[in-house]
Amino acid sequence: DQQVKQNSPSLSVQEGRISILNCDYTNSMFDYFLWYKKYPAEGPTFLISISSIKDKNEDGRFTVFLNKSAKHLSLHIVPSQPGDSAVYFCAARGDGGSQGNLIFGKGTKLSVKP
Amino acid sequence: DTAVSQTPKYLVTQMGNDKSIKCEQNLGHDTMYWYKQDSKKFLKIMFSYNNKELIINETVPNRFSPKSPDKAHLNLHINSLELGDSAVYFCASSQVTLGSGANVLTFGAGSRLTVL
Numbered sequence: 001d002q003q004v005k006q007n008s009p010s011l012s013v014q015e016g017r018i019s020i021l022n023c024d025y026t027n028s029m030f031d032y033f034l035w036y037k038k039y040p041a042e043g044p045t046f047l048i049s050i051s052s053i054k055d056k057n058e059d060g061r062f063t064v065f066l067n068k069s070a071k072h073l074s075l076h077i078v079p080s081q082p083g084d085s086a087v088y089f090c091a092a093r094g095d096g097g098s099q100g101n102l103i104f105g106k107g108t109k110l111s112v113k114p
Numbered sequence: 115d116t117a118v119s120q121t122p123k124y125l126v127t128q129m130g131n132d133k134s135i136k137c138e139q140n141l142g143h144d145t146m147y148w149y150k151q152d153s154k155k156f157l158k159i160m161f162s163y164n165n166k167e168l169i170i171n172e173t174v175p176n177r178f179s180p181k182s183p184d185k186a187h188l189n190l191h192i193n194s195l196e197l198g199d200s201a202v203y204f205c206a207s208s209q210v211t212l213g214s215g216a217n218v219l220t221f222g223a224g225s226r227l228t229v230l
Contacts (some may be wrong), residue, residue: 051215101159103159
């Protein structure tokens, strides 16, 4: 039973354009959402997060939007660069009993073409 | 200086063997984790551990056991390895302070286990 879903396994975008990565979740008790980026043969690295009480958080080229009513969040990368090519994981922080464990989606592989 | 380091990076072994993967973090974090990324690419929590509490994902077979000699280390022991244990295992750490923001995990580079 997937609580965090990334329904697009891959996305291809031209350099300079916007990349939009989507994520859906089922548990309304999640209090934080995070995006991680992963290069091959490396561990995931933290990119950006958003609290469930916010609807937008921005950090440079990266913006995360949260729509609680739809249980949906998205990561926007503008402008996209070839170095952004990686697998992006959406993650949600579990409810209080799990001491902060993160539940991950399956990832979306982003390819940014020069 | 690697923040979360795990060894070995690659491990190939026969079914039925017992193996360990070591993890060390130099971030001073109080909580460490083991995640498993299987062939379907899902990253799933196996264990989280801090000085006070070990939380085990109930779907993890008891052949898997975490061992923490101190706050900076969390090793993963696997007994009687099976073909289905083949996966990439990621160690991670964080400073868990409930109510003070997102729990940002710092991951190691992963250990790819292949069981033949």
